[in-house]
Amino acid sequence: MGCLVNTTFSQGLKAGSSIAIGYFPVALTFGLLAKTTGLSMLEATAMSLLVYAGASQYMALSLLATGVAPWLIVVNTFIVNIRHFLMTASLSEKVEPAPKWMKAIYAFGVTDETFSVLATQKNRKVTTAFAFGVALIAYSSWVGFTAVGHLIGANLPQFLQNAMSVALYAMFIGLLVPSMKGNRKVVLLAAIGAAIHCTLYYSNLLSTGWSILVATLGSAIIVELIYVKSKKNVDHWSTQQEAKN
Structure with missing residues (x-):
């Protein structure tokens, strides 16, 4: 304590x-x-x-x-x-x-x-x-x-x-x-979020507010999935290497 x-x-x-x-x-x-x-x-x-x-x-x-x-x-x-x-x-x-x-x-x-x-x-x-x-x-x-x-x-x-x-x-x-300097995750978030927003907004699928909302949530989910999958691949590779040794 x-x-x-x-x-x-x-x-x-x-x-x-x-x-x-x-x-x-x-x-x-x-x-x-x-x-x-x-x-x-x-x-x-x-x-x-x-x-x-x-x-x-x-x-x-x-x-x-x-x-x-x-x-x-x-x-x-x-x-x-x-x-x-x-x-x-x-x-x-x-x-x-x-x-x-x-x-x-x-x-x-x-x-x-x-x-x-x-x-x-x-x-x-x-x-x-x-x-x-x-x-x-x-x-x-x-x-x-x-x-x-x-x-x-x-x-x-x-x-x-x-x-x-x-x-x-x-x-x-x-x-x-x-915040983007030296942080690949932030760069990905910004790039994916911008891409989603531009696609939804300029194709007139959603209004400004909705496209920002969807882009924010969408980019966060996509980036987390990428990082989770990447971590699993690294862990799997490490396990294989340990098994070989």
Whole structure:
């Protein structure tokens, strides 16, 4: 059993401050793009308050711009963020015992970044106060800078606001390319997903929202099947080699 460390709320705030700083440019850009997409200050800020998922919020902007049905945007967001079930399940073993309602509150604040900070407390239990501190400062940064970005966007000349729509696609490329370096699995996911989406969308078989949903699930399933089959082949070859020796 690990011992309790980083027991104070203030230590959690300190540990999460680097996340808050990192969220600054991304949240600011989201607020600005939300303005150029047509969302009001209230709508943009409410999205960050209630959704609090960077990549999904950017995806939602592009889907809103193309007129996709709201319920389909919700389903796509759920699929993209389904990994958070695994994250919070893992953290429940790492954090000290607490009432379920309390864990549910700070579980909402779990992102890729906050998970990394909390999960790297090796061989030690993390207190509820520390978890709240990390989650709160990151969440406040994301929501606050979303509002600031929208405010800045509202004061930009109209031609710049129109030009900023291109930045949405640049942001997706910026998120994707670094993760593709040295990771064949991510490259496969991106390539297969893009191929499925383009096939379904440009052949008019499905709308934008549905084609993205099918492409996301389809590429994930296909890549996992490829890797499972590849692993079985490697294991089979290893078994044969051991038998020969």
